[in-house]
Amino acid sequence: MTSDKQSAAAFIEEIERSLEKEGALEANLQAVLDQVLTQFGCTVGTIHSLDSGAGLLRLRAQRGIPDAIMNQVQVVPVGKGMAGLAAERREPVQVCNLQTDESGVAKPGAKETRMEGAVTVPILVGGTLRGAMGVAKPVAYEFSKAETDLLLRIGSSVGKFFES
Numbered sequence: 001m002t003s004d005k006q007s008a009a010a011f012i013e014e015i016e017r018s019l020e021k022e023g024a025l026e027a028n029l030q031a032v033l034d035q036v037l038t039q040f041g042c043t044v045g046t047i048h049s050l051d052s053g054a055g056l057l058r059l060r061a062q063r064g065i066p067d068a069i070m071n072q073v074q075v076v077p078v079g080k081g082m083a084g085l086a087a088e089r090r091e092p093v094q095v096c097n098l099q100t101d102e103s104g105v106a107k108p109g110a111k112e113t114r115m116e117g118a119v120t121v122p123i124l125v126g127g128t129l130r131g132a133m134g135v136a137k138p139v140a141y142e143f144s145k146a147e148t149d150l151l152l153r154i155g156s157s158v159g160k161f162f163e164s
Contacts, residue, residue, distance in 0.1 A: 008146075008150050008153070011035075011039060011150070011154075012150075012153055012154065012157060014035065015032050015035060015036075015154055015157050015158075016157050018031045018032050018035060019032060019157065019158065019160075019161050025060075025161055026060060026061065028161075029047050029060050029061040029158070029161075030061045030063075032047070032061070032154075032158060033045050033046075033047050033061045033062070033063055033133075034063060036133070036135060036151075036154060037063055037135060040135050040137075040143075040147065040151075041137060042135040042136055042137050043063075043064050043115070043136070043137065043138055044063060044064035044065065044113050044115050044118075044135070044136040045061075045062065045063050045064065045133070045134060045135040045136065046059060046061070046062045046065065046073060046083065046132075046133065046134045047059075047060045047061040047062070047123075047131065047132075047133045047158060048060060048076060048083055048087075048123075048131045048132045048133070049123075049130060049131040049162045050078075050087065050123075050129055050130055050131045050132075050162070052129075055077060055078050056075050056076065056077055056078065057075070057076040057077075057078065057083050057084060057087055057131060057132055058074070058075055059073055059074045059075070059076075060131070064113070064136075065113065066113060069113070076132075081105075082095065082105055082118065082120040082134055083120050083132040083134055084132075085105060085120075086120040086121055086122045086132045086134075087122050087129055087131070087132045089122070090122045090124060090129060091122065092119055092120065092121045092122075092143075092148045092151070092152070093105055093119070093120050094118065094119040094120075094142065094143055094148070095117070095118050095119075096116070096117055096140050096141065096142045099114075099115075099116055113136060114138065115136035115137060115138055116136070116137060116138060116139050116140045116141065117136060117137040117139060117140055117141025117142065117143070118134065118135070118136035118137070119134065119135060119136075119143040119147075119148060119151065120132055120133065120134035120135075121133055121134075121148060121151045121152050121155050122152075122155065123155035123156070123158055123159040123162070124152070124155065124156055124159065125156055125159040125160055125162075130158075130159035130162040131155075131158070131159060131162055132155075133151065133154070133155050133158065135151070
């Protein structure tokens with residue numbers, strides 16, 4: 001377990017270095033999302049920041065979202081879909097298989113991603129909601145507590161770069 005904690009800490013440090021690079025925050029967020037997707041063996045992911053005044057999550061980085069649902073993903077109301085529910089509940093929201101899920105957690109358009117295992121975590125900084133981050137795999141998969149905890153830690157690092 002120690003090596004897992006060490007590798008998690010090293011990965012968080014790598015994420016923070018990517019976020020602190022010179023240049024546009026959007027490019028850095030995209031680089032971080034790509035690192036996260038690689039680390040978790042995922043092919044689709046999103047990072048949204050919170051527009052607290054409007055109660056909306058606004059897309060800041062994405063990979064693998066089909067054009068057909070891009071409009072639905074650009075702006076997500078808090079409380080709707082996986083990102084909105086993770087933000088509202090301030091806890092991870094997970095679906096083992098988006099293609100067969102009937103819980104109502106994922107929006108119907110989520111099936112168009114052709115992904116199965118998916119998790120979205122709130123981006124929290126000191127208990128304050130700053131956004132949501134989601135990742136998905138093309139196979140049925142349940143993310144472990146250690147994986148969701150690491151995603152929450154990554155989200156906290158990302159959230160420090162979003163305005164409160």
